[in-house]
Amino acid sequence: MVTIRTISEKCGLSVAAVSKALNGRPGVSPEKAEMVRQTAQELGYFPNAAARTLKTNRSMNIGILFKNVLAHEYFSVILEAVRDTAEKRGYDITFLNNPSREQGYYEHAKRRQCDGILIVQPGYGEDARAAVRRLAESELPVVAIDDVFPGRTTVTGENVASVEEIVRYLYGMGHTRIAFIHGENGDVTSQRLAGFYRACRDLGIAVPSEYVVPARYQEPADSALATRKLLQCRVRPTCIMYPDDIAYLGGQAELEAQGLSIPGDVSCFGFDGIRMAGVLRPSLATYRQNGWGIGATATEQLISAIEDPKCYVPGVITISGSVQPGGTVKRLTGAEQK
Amino acid sequence: MVTIRTISEKCGLSVAAVSKALNGRPGVSPEKAEMVRQTAQELGYFPNAAARTLKTNRSMNIGILFKNVLAHEYFSVILEAVRDTAEKRGYDITFLNNPSREQGYYEHAKRRQCDGILIVQPGYGEDARAAVRRLAESELPVVAIDDVFPGRTTVTGENVASVEEIVRYLYGMGHTRIAFIHGENGDVTSQRLAGFYRACRDLGIAVPSEYVVPARYQEPADSALATRKLLQCRVRPTCIMYPDDIAYLGGQAELEAQGLSIPGDVSCFGFDGIRMAGVLRPSLATYRQNGWGIGATATEQLISAIEDPKCYVPGVITISGSVQPGGTVKRLTGAEQK
DNA sequence: ACAAATATTTCAAAAGTTTTAAAAATTTTG
DNA sequence: CAAAATTTTTAAAACTTTTGAAATATTTGT
Numbered sequence: 001m002v003t004i005r006t007i008s009e010k011c012g013l014s015v016a017a018v019s020k021a022l023n024g025r026p027g028v029s030p031e032k033a034e035m036v037r038q039t040a041q042e043l044g045y046f047p048n049a050a051a052r053t054l055k056t057n058r059s060m061n062i063g064i065l066f067k068n069v070l071a072h073e074y075f076s077v078i079l080e081a082v083r084d085t086a087e088k089r090g091y092d093i094t095f096l097n098n099p100s101r102e103q104g105y106y107e108h109a110k111r112r113q114c115d116g117i118l119i120v121q122p123g124y125g126e127d128a129r130a131a132v133r134r135l136a137e138s139e140l141p142v143v144a145i146d147d148v149f150p151g152r153t154t155v156t157g158e159n160v161a162s163v164e165e166i167v168r169y170l171y172g173m174g175h176t177r178i179a180f181i182h183g184e185n186g187d188v189t190s191q192r193l194a195g196f197y198r199a200c201r202d203l204g205i206a207v208p209s210e211y212v213v214p215a216r217y218q219e220p221a222d223s224a225l226a227t228r229k230l231l232q233c234r235v236r237p238t239c240i241m242y243p244d245d246i247a248y249l250g251g252q253a254e255l256e257a258q259g260l261s262i263p264g265d266v267s268c269f270g271f272d273g274i275r276m277a278g279v280l281r282p283s284l285a286t287y288r289q290n291g292w293g294i295g296a297t298a299t300e301q302l303i304s305a306i307e308d309p310k311c312y313v314p315g316v317i318t319i320s321g322s323v324q325p326g327g328t329v330k331r332l333t334g335a336e337q338k
Numbered sequence: 339m340v341t342i343r344t345i346s347e348k349c350g351l352s353v354a355a356v357s358k359a360l361n362g363r364p365g366v367s368p369e370k371a372e373m374v375r376q377t378a379q380e381l382g383y384f385p386n387a388a389a390r391t392l393k394t395n396r397s398m399n400i401g402i403l404f405k406n407v408l409a410h411e412y413f414s415v416i417l418e419a420v421r422d423t424a425e426k427r428g429y430d431i432t433f434l435n436n437p438s439r440e441q442g443y444y445e446h447a448k449r450r451q452c453d454g455i456l457i458v459q460p461g462y463g464e465d466a467r468a469a470v471r472r473l474a475e476s477e478l479p480v481v482a483i484d485d486v487f488p489g490r491t492t493v494t495g496e497n498v499a500s501v502e503e504i505v506r507y508l509y510g511m512g513h514t515r516i517a518f519i520h521g522e523n524g525d526v527t528s529q530r531l532a533g534f535y536r537a538c539r540d541l542g543i544a545v546p547s548e549y550v551v552p553a554r555y556q557e558p559a560d561s562a563l564a565t566r567k568l569l570q571c572r573v574r575p576t577c578i579m580y581p582d583d584i585a586y587l588g589g590q591a592e593l594e595a596q597g598l599s600i601p602g603d604v605s606c607f608g609f610d611g612i613r614m615a616g617v618l619r620p621s622l623a624t625y626r627q628n629g630w631g632i633g634a635t636a637t638e639q640l641i642s643a644i645e646d647p648k649c650y651v652p653g654v655i656t657i658s659g660s661v662q663p664g665g666t667v668k669r670l671t672g673a674e675q676k
Numbered sequence: 677a678c679a680a681a682t683a684t685t686t687c688a689a690a691a692g693t694t695t696t697a698a699a700a701a702t703t704t705t706g
Numbered sequence: 707c708a709a710a711a712t713t714t715t716t717a718a719a720a721c722t723t724t725t726g727a728a729a730t731a732t733t734t735g736t
Binding site: 367389395 | 714715716720722723
Binding site for chain 1: 384385386387388389391392397414421425430431432433435436441445448449450451558584587588590591594595613614617618619
């Protein structure tokens, strides 16, 4: 194995000099530094991360909580962005294991000397919840995505403004009877609901309570059921907003089963903007989340905080997306609006 | 920081004794061992991975090549399986960075002391290809998924048999005019083609050359175009097989645009069995790959090889999936078969 | 040219763990 | 009960790197 010592012998220098040269530290003459780099190259030297970590207590490693979410394209994109950003800054990423009795997230992170932690909303149960809190309350730099912890930095997609924007868009297309099928309880959902109510109020749109129906994210069956309920309203909505693009598929199936056409009879709007949306026929109008931006920003924030704790600003950073029009929303004529 | 030494002082033992006790090594009396474990627990001790790695030259870390594939559900599932399996065996996983001039996959893996490497078919370009080969030819244990390297273990989904099974299924449903839109060149595609031709020959199905059309994986637009071509055949196929489920969406759009119904006028068959397939209307008949099995098996193989090199058996391990029937395939009556 | 200042290089220690060989304590055997 | 065998414990070295202090060499000002 070729180590810093091998190089030092070959160059007739001390290991200290070699270390400094390799790290571009002052205290070694330019010629010798060049010579060292040259030799390292020839010998095929690469630094031993473990030794470096042991000595410096820095691992250039970011721990990441990421559970059961890979199947959602939104999270996949976030992960790609995290990976890409971390790589550019010279960091590796390590998945933190599911917490067990003898080792929680925090213990795992410490054992691996993680320099910081990224919490990407894991589908955690009650037990894991405690382990997450332990992490959030630790001395480690932590940045969370789509989840808020006191005193911590959070990066999240627009939730209030996005739904407002959607409602405005639909209103602009002539819709005033807008139904909203929303996801299960949580910060994200309550914010989206707030956005929905606010936009409706601002635009003077009345919202019958039966137009707001609960369902779950990523569960087409729930949305199918919710859609059926909506179709039974005395005054049928002209447009239905779904919790997300996948959930929309359930609504689509239900509408089709009832012999209704999209957007001829009912317009639809998704959320997330996954690739599939543009491929469906009719293409799904949706709100395109900037998953890449969210992942990249969170990672940048975390690394900045790692490298200079003064950079750590607790609070929520919101990354906005944009309405992506599609064939599922029909422009209503005056007559249709009634 | 609480280290092995802290424990040794508290227990009045040497650090060596503590190390042995903690690792369940012989040479320390049961009572003292218990006492050490107890104290470690109380003090909240966790071993320093860097120090351990430095000394033992084992990192309990698996390097993984994984690029640009997260957006495909098939690969997401594989990654989840890898993660889960590695975790159960006490290993962490580290993404290997994109190769740069000064650091290829191999260098990164060595720098981080990875104990073994998992190559999950990355969408690599020509330059990365060289870095992959370097890895595959290294002394490190390597297991590849869906790609073959001489002298290495490969875990892959069924490619020949799967397509044979599909054709038999379609034949059983009364189809004999079966078209195949296939993905871009590569081992996977050529195997699937081989399976297609073999099954057709065995069943006595004639395959006009115009029934086999090239496209790309995960590219609906390609498949839309290919579908249009197929519809221009003098004798129109009764069923079209697509490269994958996402690609099918392009075909679906094209057929709809031409005013043809699925499966009334044309039956369709996908590949991969992603979740969406069951949610579409009509539900997509597809071949469900056992992504979890592939990921788990590959990881098991790799870890076995790491822990006992004698376990390393070069060759291809095939994990089979299964035909998943769906609404896009119509059972043809005698008359329709013509 | 010489002391002072500056730049370069080397030395030695340290980080936390494992491992080996040797020492000490205990148990078994003749 | 002493000697031999076995078990338990200890001390020290090693793994590779970084770092601050000490030592050496070089340059500058007078």
